[in-house]
Amino acid sequence: MIIAALAIVLSACGxxxxxxxxxxxxxxxxxxxxxxxxxxxxxxxxxxxxxxxxCLPCRSEAPLLNEAFxxxxxxxxxxxxxxxxxxxxxxxxxxxxxxxxxHFFDRGREIPNxxxxxxTPITFFFAPGGQLVNTHNGVVDERTLALNIDELLARx
Amino acid sequence: MEFTLLWAAxxxxxxxxxxxxxxxxDAPDDYFDRLLAGALxxxxxxRLAAMLAQGVNPVTNPLEFIVIRGGVSTPAAAAGxxxxxxxxxxxxxxxxxxxxxxxxxxxAGWHAGCLWRGACLGTASDLPWAWSSPTSDVxxxxxxxxxxxxxxxxxxxxxxxxxxxxxxxxxxxxxxxxARLATEPMRPSLTGGPVGWYVxxxxxxxxxxxxxxxxxxxxxxxxxx
Numbered sequence: 001m002i003i004a005a006l007a008i009v010l011s012a013c014g015x016x017x018x019x020x021x022x023x024x025x026x027x028x029x030x031x032x033x034x035x036x037x038x039x040x041x042x043x044x045x046x047x048x049x050x051x052x053x054x055c056l057p058c059r060s061e062a063p064l065l066n067e068a069f070x071x072x073x074x075x076x077x078x079x080x081x082x083x084x085x086x087x088x089x090x091x092x093x094x095x096x097x098x099x100x101x102x103h104f105f106d107r108g109r110e111i112p113n114x115x116x117x118x119x120t121p122i123t124f125f126f127a128p129g130g131q132l133v134n135t136h137n138g139v140v141d142e143r144t145l146a147l148n149i150d151e152l153l154a155r156x
Numbered sequence: 157m158e159f160t161l162l163w164a165a166x167x168x169x170x171x172x173x174x175x176x177x178x179x180x181x182d183a184p185d186d187y188f189d190r191l192l193a194g195a196l197x198x199x200x201x202x203r204l205a206a207m208l209a210q211g212v213n214p215v216t217n218p219l220e221f222i223v224i225r226g227g228v229s230t231p232a233a234a235a236g237x238x239x240x241x242x243x244x245x246x247x248x249x250x251x252x253x254x255x256x257x258x259x260x261x262x263x264a265g266w267h268a269g270c271l272w273r274g275a276c277l278g279t280a281s282d283l284p285w286a287w288s289s290p291t292s293d294v295x296x297x298x299x300x301x302x303x304x305x306x307x308x309x310x311x312x313x314x315x316x317x318x319x320x321x322x323x324x325x326x327x328x329x330x331x332x333x334x335a336r337l338a339t340e341p342m343r344p345s346l347t348g349g350p351v352g353w354y355v356x357x358x359x360x361x362x363x364x365x366x367x368x369x370x371x372x373x374x375x376x377x378x379x380x381x
Contacts (some may be wrong), residue, residue, distance in 0.1 A: 056219055060226025063210040067346045069339045134291055139225040143275060146344035154280050 024091045027082055027105035032114040035081075035104070040130040045152035046077045047145075050112045050122040050143035053082070053089035058121045062097035068145055069101050076149055078102075083109045083120060123148075128153055161224055164269025169193065171265025175258025179315050183254040190244050191255055191262060197240040199224075202233025230336070231353035238329065242375070249372045250321050256328035257315040262306035263332060270300035278342035301340040306335035322368025330361025 006067065030038075039046050042151045049065055051058040069078045080103035082090045087105065106112075112122050125134040125148045134148055134153070169192060176188045186189065206227035207214050214221060241259075245252045270276040277289060278299030286295035310331035314324050337354040364371060 056217075057223045057226060059212065059217070060207075060210065060220055060223045063228070064346070071346050139223055141225050141227060142346055143344065146346050147277060150279065150344045151289075151292055151294060 018027070024094060026087045027090055027103050030081075030104035033111040035106075035111050036114070036130065039079075039126055042126075042130070043075050043128050044075060044077055045128060045149070045155075046124075046126040046130075047149065047152075048077060048079045048081060048111075048124040048126065049140075050081045050083055050117060050120055050124070051093070052085045052120050053093035054085065055120045057119055058093075059097075061121060061139050062093075062099060064140065064142055064145060066097065066099060067142075069099070069147065072149055072153075073101070075153060081106050081111050083107070083112060084092070125149075125152055127152060160273040163272035164266060167269035168262050168266030171268070172258055172262030175261035175311065178261075179254065179257040179311075182251065184245075184248065184251045187255065187258070190241065191259055193244070194237040194240045194259070195262065196379075198237030199228065200234035201236025201239075202228040202230065205229035205232030214347065221248065229350075231350050231356075234332075234353075234357065246375055246378075249375045253319070253324035255324060256324040257311045260307050260311035260314060260328050260332060264304045267304040268302045270304075276300045278339075279344055280341075297342045299339050301343070303335055304337045306338065310335060315378065320368060321372040322364050326361045326364030326368055328361070329364060330358045331358030333360065333361060 039048075041122065047068070048099065049061075051062070065078065065080075068130065072078075078101035080099060080101060082093075082103055083106050085105070085107065090103070112118075112120075115124055115132060117124065117135055121139060123136045123140045123145070124132060125136075127133050133152060136144060163233065172191050173188055174197070176183065176191070180187065203221055203224060204214055206229045207217075207220060209229060210227065212220055220226065237259075241252060241255060242249075245255075266370045274289070276298045277296040278289070279297055280286075280294050281297045282295065283297070286297055288295045310328070314331065317324050317327055333354045333356070337351065340349045340351055340354065343349060
């Protein structure tokens with residue numbers, strides 16, 4: 001039993017090794033003004049997740065965001081905002097969780113501050129055209145994420 | 157743990173306690189303790205299962221365990237709770253039946269705790285009792301309250317069943333699965349929800365209803381004295 005348990009633990013540890021962060025390019029920096037200008041041009045709902053590589057709850061919700069992107073990526077735009085972080089940590093995080101949507105680098109937390117978000121992680125839900133519909137401070141669960149996306153889609 | 161989740165858990169525990177007072181016939185002395193321990197074991201097993209499913213190693217990332225909002229696997233939590241209740245009742249397996257209705261009422265309390273969490277709403281609906289969140293005009297099914305109501309009905313139904321060994325326990329498992337299965341289509345979900353597990357709970361529950369006497373004798377024979 002003990003050997004079997006150790007084997008499971010060690011095999012799970014194997015996934016935490018160096019995954020080649022140098023394979024990714026640096027995340028593009030973005031200011032709050034640039035971000036606002038960008039989402040105003042998007043003609044579909046936008047889910048914006050604010051994360052950081054040092055943020056423990058961000059690790060828990062990352063697989064969920066991947067699922068949401070796979071399910072709704074054709075109808076909803078997903079954007080990641082990495083805050084108060086460094087590029088090396090950010091790239092390792094993205095490699096580990098394989099978050100394949102667009103991410104931007106916001107070292108000074110300009111964007112969450114501009115929209116009134118508290119702490120990290122935060123998930124913002126925008127209607128087409130950039131109107132902020134809802135803000136979820138803290139780790140988001142599947143129901144909350146699905147409900148908010150459903151809400152955005154129901155608004156058309 | 158988020159405070160709203162804690163309040164939902166307190167609501168569940170309060171409903172459990174009320175259940176132990178209503179259905180206390182033939183109950184073991186540590187009635188409430190067994191059920192509360194079953195809920196806690198379910199929470200631990202469910203959270204660990206969710207972490208493993210998300211590719212998070214609980215040994216190398218132990219602090220992530222406390223991020224309950226990161227997910228708790230409902231099927232694993234149910235299996236953990238049922239497993240604990242079976243193990244804690246291995247010397248008096250027939251006493252499990254005395255726990256069944258209270259367990260369902262506790263579950264109903266947990267679902268009704270959505271009122272504190274602001275998490276009652278499901279898919280969009282135009283029904284007269286549908287309501288919307290303060291920031292929206294879209295009215296929705298209060299799906300968690302439906303589940304709570306179904307579980308209260310299930311608790312009362314099970315409480316009225318006969319005394320055949322494990323009849324109430326099996327019926328409780330089947331009805332809990334049925335309550336979740338019936339409400340699942342009204343829960344917004346990324347994956348469609350663990351529908352297969354709910355069906356399994358119904359099938360296993362019905363199996364226990366049918367073969368409860370044999371199962372009870374088998375467990376008690378193997379329990380250490």
